[in-house]
Amino acid sequence: MQTGYYAATAGMVAQFNRMDTIASNLANANTTGFKRDQLIVGDFARLYKEAQNNLPLANNTTDAAQYLNHALARVPQIADAYTDQSLGTIQKTDNTFDVSLSKEGQFFAVNTPQGIRLTRDGSFTLNDEGKLVNKQGYEVLSSDYFKTKTGIKLNQQDSTVTIDKNGQLSTNIPGTTQMVPGKTIMVVEPQNLRMLTKEGGNLYVPTPSDPLTPLTQSGSVIQGSVEKSNVNAVNEMVSLIEANRLVGMYQKAMDTQMNDMNNDAIQKIAGKN
Template identity: 60%
Template sequence: MQTGYYGAAAGMVVQFNRLDTIANNLANVNTNGFKEDNVVVGDFMRLYKEARDELPNANQTKEAAQFINRTMAKTPHIVDEYTNHSVGGMQKTQNNLDAALSREGLYFLVKTPQGVRLTRDGSFTKDDEGKLSTKQGYEVLPNDYFESKSNITFNQSDFNVEIDKNGQIYTNAPGGLNQIQQQKLFIANPDNLSMLKKVGDNLYEYKGMDQLKPLEDSGAVFQGFVEKSNVNPVKMMTQMIETNRLVGMYQKAMDAQMNDMNTAAIEKIAKKA
């Protein structure tokens, strides 16, 4: 078995997967509230040391473990994937329904056909029924949603909407300019960000969603702003160039293993014969 060939092939596969992640980050540079994804690359040696007592070999023999270790030593693998949840830049808009969160780890709650989800995208609007919703049509939920199952709705006369730093919404009194208190945005602060799962449309799924409690005094809501992506395009382009170069290096290593080394071995065997 040519371990160098398989090691290079595994390395190339890892770089292709890394390239997919980088390309997705670049595609979402201008997506409001998008968070950059990254991968962690490790080798078989480290994985072997972590799981050597549970190797699926007959009788868990030392010889079987040594064979696998020799065969696949230091073969690269993607051992983990993670999301960078740092805050992106703030952009001022002309929409007083827009809201941005200035602290890491905070999320709005929205209602989708698949259930309640989290999002950082605060580009909000009114739907045809006057409900506060995302641009994708998902209802933005109030802080008492799990008790009341209600939504945030505006009347046609609500032309002056204000949202304070804690997400409390105020609208003008009917026929006047005085502000009256309405519902409050549900600002969630999940305990474990690593449990957030991206599910498309810039949304996150979180286990135990109905156990989330609204953060009453977040002080993090900026009305009239949206949070931009935290992807650094220059860094991503640099990583893309680096990844492409690594793919080329692995390809050369595979070519050398299969052609040059095999040709030399065949010629030596032929001479001895």
């Protein structure tokens, strides 16, 4: 078995996956609220130690020893993937319905045809019905949604709208400067961020086992601003160059294995005959 060839092939595939992830990060460098993805590269030896009880052969047998001798090479593989939930830069916009979150791990909730989804993109606006919606037109949920099943709706007469640090909206009484408190934007903090699944459109699917409990005192909502992505374009470009060079190195290793070493072996075998 040409373990060197297969190890180089697996390494090349791992780098291709890295390049796809980096390309996605770079494509969303200017996407509001986007969080970069990261891959963890492991090897077969370490993965074997973590999952040896699930292998098709029992330990301490002749067949298992033969299996390990043939398969236990230090072959690079994608061992895990995760989303970096660190904060992006808060950018001031002065738009009334632009809001950002200044704390990690907190999300806004929106109602989609597929169910409730979470997002860090607080670029909200009012639709024709006066409802607060996100860029895709999905209704932004209020903190009492699970009780009232209603969202956040404003009147055309509401000329002044303020949003405090906990997400509560206040509107002025028509013709006066007196402010009246209204509904509060739902802000949730999932218990396990690793269980969130990216769905596209800058949305996350919450896990059913993690109850979405609205925070009454989030203290993180900033009106008139949005959170930029946490992608560092320079670092991503460096990683992309590194992955591309590794692909070239693996390709040379594969060529050496298949051409030089195999030809040398064939000539030696032919010389003996």
